Amino acid sequence: MTATAAPPAAPLDPDGIRTAVDAVLYAFLDEQEQSAPDLPEIALFTGMLRAMLAAGGKRIRPYLCVAGWAAITDQPPPPAVWRAAASLELFHAFALIHDDIMDKSDTRRGRPTAHRALAAQHAHHPDAHSLGVNTAILLGDLALGWSYELLHTGDPRLNRTWKLLNALRTETLIGQYLDLTATGAPTAGADTAWRIIRYKTAKYTIERPLHLGAAPAGADEAQLRSLSAYAIPLGEAFQLRDDLLGVYGDPALTGKSTLDDLREGKHTVLVATALARATPDQRRTLNSLLGDPALDQAAADTLRAVLVATGAATAVEQMITDRLHAAERALETSTLRIPATSALSHLAAFTATRAS
Numbered sequence: 094m095t096a097t098a099a100p101p102a103a104p105l106d107p108d109g110i111r112t113a114v115d116a117v118l119y120a121f122l123d124e125q126e127q128s129a130p131d132l133p134e135i136a137l138f139t140g141m142l143r144a145m146l147a148a149g150g151k152r153i154r155p156y157l158c159v160a161g162w163a164a165i166t167d168q169p170p171p172p173a174v175w176r177a178a179a180s181l182e183l184f185h186a187f188a189l190i191h192d193d194i195m196d197k198s199d200t201r202r203g204r205p206t207a208h209r210a211l212a213a214q215h216a217h218h219p220d221a222h223s224l225g226v227n228t229a230i231l232l233g234d235l236a237l238g239w240s241y242e243l244l245h246t247g248d249p250r251l252n253r254t255w256k257l258l259n260a261l262r263t264e265t266l267i268g269q270y271l272d273l274t275a276t277g278a279p280t281a282g283a284d285t286a287w288r289i290i291r292y293k294t295a296k297y298t299i300e301r302p303l304h305l306g307a308a309p310a311g312a313d314e315a316q317l318r319s320l321s322a323y324a325i326p327l328g329e330a331f332q333l334r335d336d337l338l339g340v341y342g343d344p345a346l347t348g349k350s351t352l353d354d355l356r357e358g359k360h361t362v363l364v365a366t367a368l369a370r371a372t373p374d375q376r377r378t379l380n381s382l383l384g385d386p387a388l389d390q391a392a393a394d395t396l397r398a399v400l401v402a403t404g405a406a407t408a409v410e411q412m413i414t415d416r417l418h419a420a421e422r423a424l425e426t427s428t429l430r431i432p433a434t435s436a437l438s439h440l441a442a443f444t445a446t447r448a449s
Contacts, residue, residue, distance in 0.1 A: 104163055105436040107156055110178070114155040117179040118146060121243060137214075138232050141207060145186055148202040149348070154181040154302040156440075161306025164433035165316060170306075173248035177305055180258075183240035188265060188297075190233035194226055195273060196357060203348035207232055250309035257308060261301040268292030275360035277384045281368035286360050287329075294335070295328025315428070322423035323437060326416035331444050333413050336361040337406065338448070340397060346449040355393050358384025362412070367405035375399050417445040 122139040129135050155178035162170045192198075193206040200206060205213065211232070212225025244251055244258070271289045303320045304312075312320075338347050339354040340363065354361070368379055382388060382396050400406050420441045424434040 104169070105160055105432065110156050110159050111152045113175060114152060114179050114182060115146060117175050118182060119143065121179065121239070125239070138235050141210065141232055142186060142236060144210070145189070145207070148204050150202060152182060154185055154298060155179065157299060157302035158306035160433050160436055161303035161320065162310045164303070164320065164429040165307050165310035165312045167430065171248065171250070173246045173251050174306060174309060176243045176246055177251060177254055177309070180240045180243035181302055181305065183236050183243065187233045187236035187240065190229050190236065192269065194229055195269070196353065198349070198353055200349060253308040254305050257301055257304050261297060264292045265297045268297065277358040279358055279360040279364045279368065279383055281365055283362050283365040283369070286362045286365050289360070290329050290332040290362065291325070294332035295325045298331060299328035300324035319423065319427035319429055323420045323427070326419035326423070327441050327444060330413045330416040330420070333362060333409050333416070334444065334447060336363045337409060340400065341406070343448065348449070352388060352390070352393055355383060355396055356386050356388045363400060363405055363409050366408050367400050367403040370403040370405060371399070375403055413445050417441055
């Protein structure tokens with residue numbers, strides 16, 4: 094049985110939760126190696142996942158899972174909840190690995206993406222790139238399967254989480270499909286961009302992790318609705334901030350290039366807003382440069398200037414502020430436990446202003 098987490102001294106201390114969740118994950122990876130002594134190759138995959146964990150990440154989904162529990166009860170989270178929180182991080186690893194392949198991204202959290210790192214490990218191979226991509230697909234598949242294995246605890250309180258986890262998986266994959274089909278063909282219509290945000294981020298990053306912690310605590314439908322009323326606007330704000338950072342952020346802080354989204358022609362609310370507000374000349378500039386895989390910094394600066402000149406960047410900042418206020422109002426009118434709502438309020442403020 095995987096080692097359980099030592100609870101943090103402060104119930105909703107982010108660093109303490111991160112440490113506790115990482116302890117579950119590292120112990121679980123150790124078990125996978127120990128249980129398959131005839132498969133030494135497994136160390137390649139567990140080693141890659143350890144490297145991804147060590148590279149950083151906010152652990153926001155595990156944190157929200159524990160916060161969801163704390164929003165319903167003052168009892169300390171049982172081992173099953175820590176495992177559920179850890180399962181979310183493994184699911185996230187799967188999503189990042191496959192997302193980076195689809196987006197052809199070179200870096201993640203300031204380091205080479207999984208498929209790039211695996212290609213480098215097989216540099217002697219005649220087609221190292223394809224081998225790296227294909228091995229990363231296997232790594233992502235393994236992370237997805239292991240994320241479910243972590244939930245097999247025998248604790249009946251987790252019975253309510255299976256339906257939620259299956260919904261999270263389906264919603265996330267549909268969001269990714271919408272993102273793929275819209276990339277390279279951005280339009281002034283923002284409906285699809287908002288649906289991408291809802292399913293790839295708002296539900297996946299905020300709402301479902303909260304529900305996954307609240308459900309085993311015995312949350313009723315009204316409490317789950319209160320968590321959703323907070324989660325959806327905050328998740329939208331989270332992604333809107335991500336879109337701005339993807340264009341204007343500091344790569345030293347974000348760990349990602351500010352060229353990738355522009356080169357791919359991502360259909361974001363930022364871009365849709367700019368196209369809707371653009372003059373004919375501005376629209377020609379946007380249409381000619383967005384999605385150009387050879388886009389350089391000078392051309393990217395031209396695009397950034399147009400996004401500002403149309404008022405799109407300012408409009409997205411206002412959207413973030415509006416959604417932050419909506420999330421805060423949802424907490425103020427809820428019957429959720431105050432220690433959790435206080436922590437969730439701090440998280441909302443961080444989301445609105447973060448630089449990474």
